[in-house]
Amino acid sequence: MKTSTKYSVSDAATLYKKSRATLYKDIKNGVLSRDHDGSIDFSELLRVYGEPFVGKHSKRIDTSSVSKTDTPEYIDNTVVEFKHQIDFLKKQLEKAEDREAKANSRIDTLLTLIEMKPPQANMTTFTDQEPVQPSMAKTNPEPDTAEAKHDGLTTPDQTENKRIPVPEHVEPEQPKRGWLSRFFLPNG
Incomplete structure (x- = not known):
């Protein structure tokens, strides 16, 4: 008997002495997956x-008496097979731990980038900020005069709010078609 654990449809049909059509029908009906x-x-x-089926006269043979499990060779x-399996599982575990470490590193990097992003609501412009250092503050406060205020380097303060003009009559939007x-109805 073949010791492989996976079979093609043809091999399974040969092993069980069934037609491939029978196997395909069972697969289609969900009996076999x-x-x-x-x-x-x-x-x-x-x-x-x-x-x-092993042969024409298939009989169950007690295999425990045939194969001796107490022999030193067995x-x-x-033991050798188990050592190979342990080595294989250790390698898989190392790979999984490496993947986990890389994923955690990537998560930490992304979290750092998110934290470094400036908040949108608290952003101010440069002209709105007050001077932080006392040396940058005005040392010679003078009364505001028209000449000092409009020296060409600064813009005068605007006293009125500018408004965006809105037309008084707005046409209603056409319904979507x-x-x-577009081809069969008149353009309106």
Whole structure:
């Protein structure tokens, strides 16, 4: 019997002595399922069809008396297989920890960037700010005169608010039309 755990539809049909059409029909009806790569898992075949046919006269053979599990060779092979599996799992764990560390680093970077972004509501313009240092403050306060106020370097304060003119009569917006109505209805 084949020890592989995945079978193609053709191999499964040969193993169970069924036609491929039968297997495809069972897959379509949801009785049998395939993996994402199109292969059928052996456990799925066992669930649906039971034990595969070994020969014309299939008899269950007690395999516990045939294979000796107490032999030193079997134990050594088992230990070697387990060591290989442990090494493989350790490598997978290291890769997963590395991915997690990279993801955490990326999250920290993004959070730092978000915190460094200036808040939109508290932004002020340069002209609205008061001088912070006392040396930058006016040291010689003079009465405001028209000549000092309009020296050509500064702009005069505007006393009135400028308003945007709004037309008194606004035409109502035309209702939206569909694509075909552009060709079949009159323009209005």
